[in-house]
Amino acid sequence: MNYTFEFAQVFAAWDELAYGALRTLWLSAASMAIGLVVAVLGALAKNNGPRALRIAIDAYIELIRNTPFLVQIFIVFFGLPAIGIRLEADQAALLAMVINVGAYGIEIIRAGIESIHHGQIEAGRALGLKPLQIFRLVVLKPAIQAIYPSLTSQFILLMLNSSVCSAIAAAELTAAANDIQARNFRSFEVYFVVTGIYFAMSLLFWGIFAVIERAFLRQPAVR
Incomplete structure (x- = not known):
């Protein structure tokens, strides 16, 4: 094996990699936020909407x-x-990332909603809560608590799948890596470094999700 590893040429383009990583973080975070809204609305419509709307949502989910x-x-x-x-x-x-994660998110959130015991909803009605309040306070939060690990795992997969967006020349990390590799032909070095960056970004998102869970979703300790 006569191949000589030269990472210097890769690190010389650190500004392009950093820009690509930031674009990937922005693209992923934006699609996660919008996709979560799509998933919540879609799950609510699938459970309570008219039959025609439920059929349309099912078709969208299966297609994606x-x-x-x-x-x-x-x-x-x-x-x-x-x-x-x-x-x-x-x-x-x-748009493609939102459409994709929305389809998976609808099924995940729907499963969480269906895990809520009907007695809790009846208790909310007995307390005089309005339907929107019941959904927001009695159904949605416990449902998200139940499916939070699955939902966050789907979000991480979405971030990793953003690398496919380089196929349409979207400004993100893999596209930056492709440009660097096309100039220096150091495929192993470029994509080895990019692998480490994706791993670091995954850890970053896991950390953010853990903070969100501790701050907003963790059940208070029973004394």
Whole structure:
């Protein structure tokens, strides 16, 4: 083996990697936040909406969960212009990620909602709470507590899947790595460093999710 490892050429482009990592963090955080709203509204509509809406949501979920994320991005970026909707690469990446995580999130949150005992809802009604208050205070928070590990794991997968967005030249970490590799041909060094950056970003998100859980979702100790 005569290959000589030269990481210096990779670290010389640290500013591009840093920018790509920041763009990945922004893209992931934005799609997580918007996707969570889509998931909550979709789960609520699937449980309580009219039959036609429930069928449409089921079709959306099955379509997204049974097709590759890369194909979904291509449809958003290359397909939508055919009907007059043109998006920049970053906009298309964000929309595709929201659509993707929303489908998975609906099923996760729906499972959490269904885990809430009906007696708790009846108790909320007996206390005079309005339907929205019952959903927000009695149903939603306990449901999210129950499915929080699954939901956060899905968010981490979303962040890792953002690397696919480089296929449409969206500004993110893998796209930056591809540009660097095209200049110096140091494939191993570039993608080895990028692997470490993705791992660090995953740990960052896990840490943020742990803080959120301790601050807002952890049950108070019983004395």
